[in-house]
């Protein structure tokens with residue numbers, strides 16, 4: 212619907228008024244912030260002038276501590292004010308630039324007046340503080356904009372449902388205080404605006420979708436009831452975008468109870484971490500905690516073990532088919548990801564509780580001081596109704612006691628006398644001072660020498676025993692590795708839950724587990740197992756857990772996360788068609804059983820926004836239920852299948868294509884390879900001919916231009932143009948690679964091209980020939 216010139220003028224006048232007000236407030240706060248800043252500098256500079264330090268006796272020391280506390284509190288209060296005002300200024304600056312993006316005119320049932328509700332990233336009151344000039348997009352009333360078209364409408368206010376009539380729904384694009392576009396919309400939120408937004412070039416950073424959130428996405432953003440929210444949605448349906456909006460929503464809705472650091476987002480790789488990190492700040496919120504699951508594993512296991520990462524595992528599954536043990540590893544990967552394996556571990560733990568586990572000798576100067584047999588005997592002497600972690604605590608105390616006794620005895624050893632002679636002078640002086648302090652109130656000084664000798668011996672032995680104490684405290688006397696590997700010594704014949712090659716999986720696991728290296732498929736089970744023995748490292752501070760690309764998590768990992776974050780709600784976002792790992796998936800069923808049914812909700816997103824309609828029409832044919840994916844009507848070129856006849860022309864063809872895409876004006880052109888090995892090889896060939904960036908698993912962000920990236924690292928991100936480096940039958944031919952192939956192709960926003968030689972991958976052969984364009988390259 213077109214807007215009259217008069218109307219536009221009026222709207223701009225209102226924008227000017229809001230912007231002026233924001234400016235005025237920034238001015239006012241500017242003066243205040245300067246004052247606070249100078250206070251902070253002042254307090255820091257004169258901190259010690261205002262503290263009277265006197266440690267002569269306990270009363271004086273307490274007074275000193277009190278006066279220091281007072282000064283620190285004063286400083287902390289000023290710093291808090293500074294941060295608060297700064298945030299407020301930032302908020303007003305955003306308003307100054309673009310005060311709002313939407314408006315609905317709403318007349319509540321039983322009222323005669325219609326109110327215009329303007330929606331923006333942050334709310335703002337008028338001069339008198341009576342009316343809202345802008346409503347925050349997360350306010351209950353803002354739902355009207357996202358959920359309804361003009362007509363009879365309602366929204367859920369905190370107390371009750373409010374009904375009424377919506378007469379107008381309007382969208383604005385305002386930059387630097389100027390209205391750039393303005394239109395009234397109908398049913399969906401501005402197809403026009405969405406067209407414009409989606410038609411833009413890809414960025415190295417994800418953008419917020421606040422102005423164009425769709426109704427089905429709004430449901431997941433505003434869900435407050437569910438403890439577990441499962442979101443399934445096709446590639447590009449906005450799962451990640453909506454999840455980030457949801458975080459912003461929860462931070463607003465529960466602003467008195469929930470802080471950003473109580474929310475954690477698990478993401479697929481480090482590139483993704485940086486890709487999404489700008490969305491929350493753009494919405495005026497602090498970022499949540501972010502980690503990959505691997506980072507999490509490393510934090511808990513990395514000190515003692517080297518943990519294989521999931522990409523190494525994928526690289527193996529994609530490239531090592533010739534390995535004689537390949538199938539056994541794949542079977543192992545599969546079984547170790549299941550809930551059954553977790554139950555087997557639990558059963559095994561019960562057995563260990565009764566029969567004892569594997570321990571290691573505590574050695575001193577190369578000789579066992581406490582043998583593993585003694586440790587086991589002691590462990591078994593404890594009441595078996597007590598949990599294993601509790602008994603480990605008792606065992607630890609017992610061993611520390613044994614160490615102290617041994618240390619006392621050791622003070623008499625000859626080597627101690629010799630070691631004392633070799634001590635540096637400073638140690639002698641320190642010990643001498645300590646002796647004098649002890650003697651301060653005593654008249655007798657004749658045993659000073661003896662006392663000093665005794666202290667020197669204690670010093671030498673303590674130093675010698677330090678590492679031993681430390682290793683006992685860290686439970687190094689438990690042989691976790693051996694105990695874990697012994698799961699496979701259980702009789703596989705009698706347990707119907709076990710796979711047929713159980714013992715061969717066990718032998719292979721033992722081989723891989725050498726030298727403190729842990730295969731990826733064992734990392735979570737091992738961490739869980741270790742936790743059940745030494746005490747589970749639960750994190751009670753996290754209140755909300757978001758898992759993106761959830762199809763890449765195993766049922767075992769979900770169960771583990773639930774135990775790890777027992778107080779946390781969960782939002783799980785995934786697309787089973789994008790699973791890239793060899794492990795088992797139960798379609799999120801096991802996680803679904805962890806929460807009460809009435810507190811679990813599932814939302815399915817069918818519409819996809821990332822790619823043009825021709826790209827979606829093409830890619831959705833690769834997957835079984837693809838018909839249910841609805842493309843957003845955005846035009847673009849048909850995907851091209853480029854048949855390269857001469858192998859020597861391959862690189863020439865790729866370079867030509869990449870250059871053409873850049874000339875077309877695309878900012879990011881991704882050459883997607885199947886594996887990291889292929890990506891490395893392609894980089895070697897391309898970089899003398901073209902400016903290209905190679906993305907590795909360690910890369911933490913990507914730049915614009917031409918990128919070479921392995922398929923599994925492109926998860927979750929998107930590019931203007933995608934070139935599938937080699938879509939030949941010889942490269943993608945196994946059914947297990949279908950989803951990886953689909954994932955790679957669905958990264959394209961505006962342009963998709965697939966190169967092949969001889970024959971095409973069967974995934975593309977099945978596709979309707981009208982949905983692509985065939986090109987020959989000689």
Ligand SMILES: Nc1ncnc2c1ncn2[C@@H]1O[C@H](COP(=O)(O)OP(=O)(O)OP(=O)(O)O)[C@@H](O)[C@H]1O
Nearest residue numbers: 420423424425446447448449450451452820821927
């Ligand atoms: N409501 C919306 N308004 C504007 N853009 C949107 C909207 N929803 C999604 N998009 C855009 O669509 C693209 C895909 O979104 P996103 O990455 O969140 O999808 P996804 O479901 O997580 O995808 P995948 O599973 O393939 O990683 C992004 O560019 C995002 O900005």
